[in-house]
Amino acid sequence: MNQGLRFDYSHTCAFLDQHDWDRVAPEVLDAHIRLHQGTGPGSDSRGWLDLPVQDKKSERKQIKEAAEKIRSTSDVLVVIGIGGSYLGAKAALDMLGHHFTNLLSADKRGGPEIYFVGNNVSSVYIAQLLELLAGKDVSLNVISKSGATLEPAIAFRVFRDWMEKKYGSEGARSRIYVTTDRKQGVLRRLAEREGYESFAIPDDVGGRYSIFTPVGLLPIAVGGSNIDEILSGAADGKVRFETPKLVDNPCYQYAAARHLLHQKGKLIEVLVSYEPRFRFFAEWWKQLFAESEGKRGKGIFPVAAEYSTDLHSIGQYLQDGKRHLFETVLTVRKSEVDVTISVDPHNLDGLQYLDGKGMDEIRARVVEGALLAHTDGGVPNLVVEIPRLTAYHFGELVYFFEKACAISGYLLGVNPFDQPGVDAYKMNMFALLGRPGFEKLKAELEARIRGNHKILPDCKRNI
Ligand SMILES: O=P(O)(O)OC[C@H]1O[C@H](O)[C@H](O)[C@@H](O)[C@@H]1O
Numbered sequence: 001m002n003q004g005l006r007f008d009y010s011h012t013c014a015f016l017d018q019h020d021w022d023r024v025a026p027e028v029l030d031a032h033i034r035l036h037q038g039t040g041p042g043s044d045s046r047g048w049l050d051l052p053v054q055d056k057k058s059e060r061k062q063i064k065e066a067a068e069k070i071r072s073t074s075d076v077l078v079v080i081g082i083g084g085s086y087l088g089a090k091a092a093l094d095m096l097g098h099h100f101t102n103l104l105s106a107d108k109r110g111g112p113e114i115y116f117v118g119n120n121v122s123s124v125y126i127a128q129l130l131e132l133l134a135g136k137d138v139s140l141n142v143i144s145k146s147g148a149t150l151e152p153a154i155a156f157r158v159f160r161d162w163m164e165k166k167y168g169s170e171g172a173r174s175r176i177y178v179t180t181d182r183k184q185g186v187l188r189r190l191a192e193r194e195g196y197e198s199f200a201i202p203d204d205v206g207g208r209y210s211i212f213t214p215v216g217l218l219p220i221a222v223g224g225s226n227i228d229e230i231l232s233g234a235a236d237g238k239v240r241f242e243t244p245k246l247v248d249n250p251c252y253q254y255a256a257a258r259h260l261l262h263q264k265g266k267l268i269e270v271l272v273s274y275e276p277r278f279r280f281f282a283e284w285w286k287q288l289f290a291e292s293e294g295k296r297g298k299g300i301f302p303v304a305a306e307y308s309t310d311l312h313s314i315g316q317y318l319q320d321g322k323r324h325l326f327e328t329v330l331t332v333r334k335s336e337v338d339v340t341i342s343v344d345p346h347n348l349d350g351l352q353y354l355d356g357k358g359m360d361e362i363r364a365r366v367v368e369g370a371l372l373a374h375t376d377g378g379v380p381n382l383v384v385e386i387p388r389l390t391a392y393h394f395g396e397l398v399y400f401f402e403k404a405c406a407i408s409g410y411l412l413g414v415n416p417f418d419q420p421g422v423d424a425y426k427m428n429m430f431a432l433l434g435r436p437g438f439e440k441l442k443a444e445l446e447a448r449i450r451g452n453h454k455i456l457p458d459c460k461r462n463i
Contacts, residue, residue: 002393006383006386007383011371012380012382024256028246028252031407031411034410042418046406046417047203051213052238060217063214063221067221076139077139078117078138078139079116080140081116084208085144085152085207086119091284096223097277112139118151120151121154126158138163140177142179145210145215147180147187147188147189148186160176176194176197178197178199179200181203225391229395230391232395233397237251250400254384255403255408256411257382259408266326267301270326271302274308274331277389278306278330281397299412319374319377323378326381327380328383332387333387335360338360339359340357341359342355428441432446
């Protein structure tokens with residue numbers, strides 16, 4: 001087993017004491033038992049727990065073959081999906097890829113450009129992507145577990161049409177890949193009718209926990225990352241984070257620390273990273289925790305910050321604003337390259353004190369400086385450190401947060417695997433757009449909208 005991630009909660013000492021930890025330990029054990037024995041809410045959505053160790057040889061082979069075919073026949077892969085059907089793959093591609101090109105940092109093998117669509121309702125976004133595709137060879141991977149989510153469904157209609165016009169329906173068929181529910185849903189039916197190559201999302205794995213299914217693995221493999229390494233990191237994480245004892249389990253310590261801090265009035269968790277490549281990992285993390293915990297009037301509000309950029313903006317609030325937040329700092333011990341500051345004997349820029357130092361060392365001091373300042377300012381800090389930014393550690397990190405999130409949900413007393421709030425807005429949206437079957441709701445909502453317009457001037461008078 002490789003050296004794993006490290007979790008450090010020493011910067012919470014001023015906020016949590018031994019009594020707190022003793023109090024939470026049995027609750028964590030109870031959450032562990034409920035998760036592993038399937039006696040907690042949402043127990044039919046725990047398939048993600050075993051994904052990294054399941055014997056899925058033929059599926060992995062199919063993913064790798066499809067990825068190779070896409071890589072050898074396409075300049076661009078367009079990935080259509082939203083939420084859990086988008087963020088995991090995007091997080092991995094950004095974290096393991098190159099900032100400025102489609103070359104993988106690890107092996108410098110070029111691959112197709114990968115663009116994501118179907119994750120917004122912007123006409124300009126779609127139009128500009130279509131513009132970019134002109135003259136390029138394109139493959140399409142549409143991902144939607146339900147097959148009914150509006151944004152990806154619309155994008156699929158637009159891009160399928162574009163593909164058919166470019167390649168003819170036969171040609172388009174060999175370039176369209178569908179990832180959806182095993183048996184049900186519009187997309188499954190469409191894939192079968194049109195004969196698209198398809199991949200299945202297991203019934204017992206929800207969107208935000210689906211990165212280790214073809215949802216994440218196919219686009220990641222097209223990006224050229226080693227999906228076996230990712231799964232091996234996750235599999236080792238599964239073993240490490242399975243021990244029920246709080247003192248031996250960093251994943252449960254993270255879940256427990258955030259639960260205790262929440263009980264002490266910390267309502268917001270800021271996931272902080274010092275690597276711009278973590279930007280979409282933070283987006284993935286936000287969905288994971290917001291949809292899992294934010295329900296029944298409960299939950300920590302998850303937000304993300306990118307340091308050191310944000311130290312120069314919201315850093316002020318972090319240091320000195322309302323004390324209702326804590327930070328979780330995500331760091332990488334050693335970068336794959338370490339830029340060294342050159343030596344200038346004239347010291348014209350006054351930076352002589354940094355002569356010959358590597359950026360890794362400078363970053364480590366910036367991290368320590370901010371940690372201490374923010375902790376002194378009344379913001380507890382948790383630290384998650386991975387040794388290096390590799391496919392293996394990406395897999396481990398994902399598993400760490402997935403499991404911590406499930407345990408956190410049980411500690412909080414909610415079902416971490418449903419998202420009833422998101423469904424509520426969807427109903428309204430479908431009704432207002434005139435989807436058949438929603439006529440009554442449409443009439444009600446339209447009356448309310450008209451009512452609100454009338455109310456506004458009265459409100460103004462009252463101010
Ligand atoms: O994969 P889909 O069924 O299209 O769902 C995509 C996303 O849409 C929803 O709104 C849910 O809140 C998310 O949990 C889900 O990941």
